[in-house]
Amino acid sequence: MTEIIILSLTGVAALVSEFLNLRKMLLPMAIVAMLAVMLLSYTHLDTVESVYGMAELNPFSSKFLMVLCGLGILWLWGFRRFFEDEKTTTDYFALAMFSFAGAACMVSYTNLAMLFLGVEILSIPIYVLAGSNKTDVKGNEASFKYFLLGAFSSCFLLLGIALLYGATGTFDLGEISAKTANLTGENQALLQVGFVLTVAAFAFKVAAAPFHFWAPDVYEGSPTPVTAYMVTVVKVAAFAALLKFFQAFQGAIPQTVAWAVYGLCFLTLMFANFVAASQKNVKRLMAYSSISHTGFMLMGIFCQDKGAENLLAYYALVYGIASLTAFRVLWYLRNEVADIQDFKGLLHTNQLAAVAVIMAMLSMAGIPPLAGFIAKYRVLAAASAAGQGWLVVVGILASLLAIYYYFKIIIVMFEPSETAPDRPLHLADKVFLYVCCGLLIGLTVWPVV
Amino acid sequence: MLLLILLLIPLLTAVLTYFSGNNAKHVALGGSLLNGAFVLFLLYTYNTTRQETIYFSMPWIPQLGVSFSLMLDGISLMLTILSAIVMPMIIYASYNRDYPDRHVLYALMMLMDFAMAGSFIAADGFLFYIFWEIALIPIYFICLKWGGEGRQRITLKFFLYTMVGSLFMLFAFIYLYQHTPDKTFALQAMYEAGRSLPVTEQGLVFAGIFLAFAIKMPIFPLHTWQPETYYIAPTPGAMLLSGIMLKMATYGIIRWLIPVVPQGVAEYGIWAVGLSVVSILYASFISIVQKDYKRLIAFASIAHVGLISAGLLSANVQGVQGGLVEMLSHGINTVGLFFVYDIIVTRTGTSDMDKLGGLRSIDPLLGFMFLIIVLSVVALPFTNGFVGEFLLIIGLFQYNQVLGALAGLSIVLGVVYMFRSFQKMMLGEVKDEALNYKKQTRQETLLLLVVCVFIVGLGVYPKPVLSISEKSVMELIQGLNF
Numbered sequence: 001m002t003e004i005i006i007l008s009l010t011g012v013a014a015l016v017s018e019f020l021n022l023r024k025m026l027l028p029m030a031i032v033a034m035l036a037v038m039l040l041s042y043t044h045l046d047t048v049e050s051v052y053g054m055a056e057l058n059p060f061s062s063k064f065l066m067v068l069c070g071l072g073i074l075w076l077w078g079f080r081r082f083f084e085d086e087k088t089t090t091d092y093f094a095l096a097m098f099s100f101a102g103a104a105c106m107v108s109y110t111n112l113a114m115l116f117l118g119v120e121i122l123s124i125p126i127y128v129l130a131g132s133n134k135t136d137v138k139g140n141e142a143s144f145k146y147f148l149l150g151a152f153s154s155c156f157l158l159l160g161i162a163l164l165y166g167a168t169g170t171f172d173l174g175e176i177s178a179k180t181a182n183l184t185g186e187n188q189a190l191l192q193v194g195f196v197l198t199v200a201a202f203a204f205k206v207a208a209a210p211f212h213f214w215a216p217d218v219y220e221g222s223p224t225p226v227t228a229y230m231v232t233v234v235k236v237a238a239f240a241a242l243l244k245f246f247q248a249f250q251g252a253i254p255q256t257v258a259w260a261v262y263g264l265c266f267l268t269l270m271f272a273n274f275v276a277a278s279q280k281n282v283k284r285l286m287a288y289s290s291i292s293h294t295g296f297m298l299m300g301i302f303c304q305d306k307g308a309e310n311l312l313a314y315y316a317l318v319y320g321i322a323s324l325t326a327f328r329v330l331w332y333l334r335n336e337v338a339d340i341q342d343f344k345g346l347l348h349t350n351q352l353a354a355v356a357v358i359m360a361m362l363s364m365a366g367i368p369p370l371a372g373f374i375a376k377y378r379v380l381a382a383a384s385a386a387g388q389g390w391l392v393v394v395g396i397l398a399s400l401l402a403i404y405y406y407f408k409i410i411i412v413m414f415e416p417s418e419t420a421p422d423r424p425l426h427l428a429d430k431v432f433l434y435v436c437c438g439l440l441i442g443l444t445v446w447p448v449v
Numbered sequence: 450m451l452l453l454i455l456l457l458i459p460l461l462t463a464v465l466t467y468f469s470g471n472n473a474k475h476v477a478l479g480g481s482l483l484n485g486a487f488v489l490f491l492l493y494t495y496n497t498t499r500q501e502t503i504y505f506s507m508p509w510i511p512q513l514g515v516s517f518s519l520m521l522d523g524i525s526l527m528l529t530i531l532s533a534i535v536m537p538m539i540i541y542a543s544y545n546r547d548y549p550d551r552h553v554l555y556a557l558m559m560l561m562d563f564a565m566a567g568s569f570i571a572a573d574g575f576l577f578y579i580f581w582e583i584a585l586i587p588i589y590f591i592c593l594k595w596g597g598e599g600r601q602r603i604t605l606k607f608f609l610y611t612m613v614g615s616l617f618m619l620f621a622f623i624y625l626y627q628h629t630p631d632k633t634f635a636l637q638a639m640y641e642a643g644r645s646l647p648v649t650e651q652g653l654v655f656a657g658i659f660l661a662f663a664i665k666m667p668i669f670p671l672h673t674w675q676p677e678t679y680y681i682a683p684t685p686g687a688m689l690l691s692g693i694m695l696k697m698a699t700y701g702i703i704r705w706l707i708p709v710v711p712q713g714v715a716e717y718g719i720w721a722v723g724l725s726v727v728s729i730l731y732a733s734f735i736s737i738v739q740k741d742y743k744r745l746i747a748f749a750s751i752a753h754v755g756l757i758s759a760g761l762l763s764a765n766v767q768g769v770q771g772g773l774v775e776m777l778s779h780g781i782n783t784v785g786l787f788f789v790y791d792i793i794v795t796r797t798g799t800s801d802m803d804k805l806g807g808l809r810s811i812d813p814l815l816g817f818m819f820l821i822i823v824l825s826v827v828a829l830p831f832t833n834g835f836v837g838e839f840l841l842i843i844g845l846f847q848y849n850q851v852l853g854a855l856a857g858l859s860i861v862l863g864v865v866y867m868f869r870s871f872q873k874m875m876l877g878e879v880k881d882e883a884l885n886y887k888k889q890t891r892q893e894t895l896l897l898l899v900v901c902v903f904i905v906g907l908g909v910y911p912k913p914v915l916s917i918s919e920k921s922v923m924e925l926i927q928g929l930n931f
Binding site for chain 1 (some may be wrong): 510512513578579583585586593595601604605608609612613616617619620623624626627882
């Protein structure tokens with residue numbers, strides 16, 4: 001309860017800080033709030049607290065709150081210049097913090113109504129932030145596209161929830177889970193359709209193929225910090241919610257539906273990687289890379305039976321850190337449109353940034369000793385344990401394809417550069433990159449979850 | 450604890466080297482020599498404790514069944530000695546060459562040393578895989594940054610190629626892991642899991658793991674990355690690749706393939722041995738028609754490693770012992786061959802053998818030392834090459850006489866291509882490219898001398914080396930229960 005209140009209050013504080021003149025205080029305040037939530041969640045790691053039957057703060061939600069807050073702090077720290085503009089700082093902060101509160105609802109829901117609220121609270125501020133660069137056509141396109149398709153997927157979610165309600169007579173996830181086994185006839189069919197529709201809505205939010213078509217355009221058009229937020233916080237929250245949903249239906253998913261989910265993994269992995277290999281724009285490339293990671297996470301949470309939340313939390317953390325690092329450097333190079341050639345010679349002009357990108361790419365490609373390897377390994381091991389050997393092979397092929405495009409960026413950085421970007425990184429940004437690199441190695445040496 | 454130090458020395462040296470700027474080469478050489486001294490100490494300890502295996506273990510990721518376990522027996526010790534001898538030589542070989550950002554180069558080299566040392570002593574499948582992969586990263590960047598023409602494409606091909614194999618090995622390891630009773634990657638548990646599988650499944654696991662090793666060594670037809678990569682790699686990179694790195698694969702055959710799926714090897718090993726023999730013949734014939742000396746070394750390396758692989762997979766004491774000695778010899782010889790390349794190419798700017806000639810008349814010492822190396826490569830008695838190849842061919846002959854005889858051809862063919870390169874570069878008339886040829890420096894002489902001393906020393910009196918691994922190999926072969 002306290003966690004959600006703290007996050008919401010930070011958003012409210014951002015709104016009122018306009019006339020209380022607290023603008024400068026917002027960043028430290030937000031970071032402190034997230035740290036507080038992180039600490040609180042740590043103390044709640046083995047307690048269960050129900051919030052009016054709508055949500056529950058339990059080990060599951062606490063783990064994901066910690067991951068989300070960790071990523072949130074890194075995001076605020078790395079992209080703090082996004083909030084620098086005096087005119088918009090309070091608006092942006094309020095939107096970001098409310099969206100974050102939505103994420104907190106999504107990881108802790110036990111009632112499908114709460115899930116819907118969480119999804120909307122998370123998404124609506126992002127629709128706005130995606131278009132925050134008002135003069136940019138692509139930004140407007142991104143915002144509008146995201147909004148339209150997001151609204152469309154919300155309909156799917158609502159319909160799914162309605163059908164589940166029709167089948168079981170309740171919104172409560174625990175009760176639905178208890179009733180799944182004894183359903184017969186029409187109710188059974190309703191339940192299955194409801195399940196599929198809800199999963200489709202989730203697949204939209206996490207950008208799994210074939211529900212991913214919005215992602216490359218939106219990721220490309222939105223301001224880089226917002227994209228970074230979308231590929232980390234939004235995706236992690238959606239995945240945590242999806243996992244919770246899956247867990248409620250454990251054992252009740254008929255084989256045909258399970259094959260649909262496997263098909264989703266397969267399509268996502270293959271499609272994303274094949275298309276990514278031919279991208280020239282780094283933001284689009286990262287978008288497809290992010291879709292490919294969606295495939296891996298989906299495979300992990302669907303195949304792992306026990307402890308899937310640990311697997312997902314670890315994967316999400318590692319993937320989030322690597323993404324934030326890559327997007328931070330991307331933002332440093334160029335504020336918006338970024339061709340692969342912008343990375344040319346980075347190793348000679350800014351070694352730290354280049355090394356950080358190399359580490360991020362190696363981690364995302366899943367190459368030891370970076371933490372991305374352990375994350376991918378856990379997914380592949382889970383799939384293998386579930387007897388889905390073919391998915392392991394698909395995962396391996398996807399990893400190989402991924403190496404190809406991640407290394408394209410690395411190779412370009414090694415080429416001699418013609419122009420030297422003279423903007424040195426701020427000390428805080430240097431520390432940010434050091435911390436991210438340290439975490440990417442450190443999470444291998446000491447895999448926390 | 451001793452084994453942890455063995456890993457920490459190169460790792461810390463790598464860090465120190467990176468921060469030591471212009472003194473990087475001294476630091477790296479010092480570190481690698483210190484490592485050599487420590488390995489000598491380990492050898493002494495090992496021999497005085499009646500060749501007891503040294504263990505080290507601590508938990509790492511218990512929920513995944515992964516522990517940080519290290520183990521040093523005679524087999525691992527041989528490989529550790531190899532890298533302890535070869536590493537200082539590689540560093541010293543690049544001592545007077547002008548590489549930009551050398552602190553990074555040496556740091557990467559030491560990092561690679563760390564990873565290779567780790568893969569030689571890892572006693573946990575997961576850990577072995579991690580070290581196996583870590584070794585790939587520095588060499589990739591060495592080739593990408595300091596490599597020659599076309600390096601972007603070639604290094605990427607190299608990386609992807611090796612990753613394909615590695616991932617299938619990982620898949621096989623995961624499969625084995627799931628068949629261990631208490632879900633662990635520990636070496637012994639993996640052995641038991643592998644042996645409990647039915648023969649056909651053992652064959653599949655065998656195929657998966659062998660694919661990784663076959664690519665790394667490489668074996669025909671998976672060798673296409675190798676000549677190009679050796680060709681564009683800077684000399685220290687090429688030395689690392691063929692001197693030590695490919696031994697990770699041959700070592701892997703002994704530790705992570707034969708004992709894991711002995712029945713699979715017994716049943717399907719003939720295919721792998723056959724491929725290895727094809728590889729020997731194929732690479733030897735290609736070597737004969739090479740015009741470029743560096744490519745010739747690359748193909749010669751395929752031929753030799755094919756013989757090692759065939760001998761090891763025959764899974765008898767002679768084959769495995771021969772393989773181990775040959776790994777050591779090949780590492781030393783290969784550094785010698787690449788160093789001769791480096792000496793010639795820095796002076797003449799070409800390694801095209803048609804453009805070279807008569808170098809012996811300008812620099813007789815180089816000619817003499819090169820001859821010794823050549824003789825060792827063609828396995829003349831009283832050189833180190835003879836000991837290994839002789840045992841390997843005996844081992845292979847016991848396994849299958851036809852294949853043994855075919856593999857024996859490698860020596861004859863080796864004579865053809867090695868002597869041909871010697872004739873073309875060292876004898877005959879002095880060509881234009883070599884007109885201003887300067888004699889080798891004292892540093893270069895010293896290094897070649899060390900190579901020659903090892904060649905003759907090991908060739909004349911190989912017993913101390915053979916006795917290092919003898920006990921472990923016997924135990925290994927007896928444990929297979931064919």
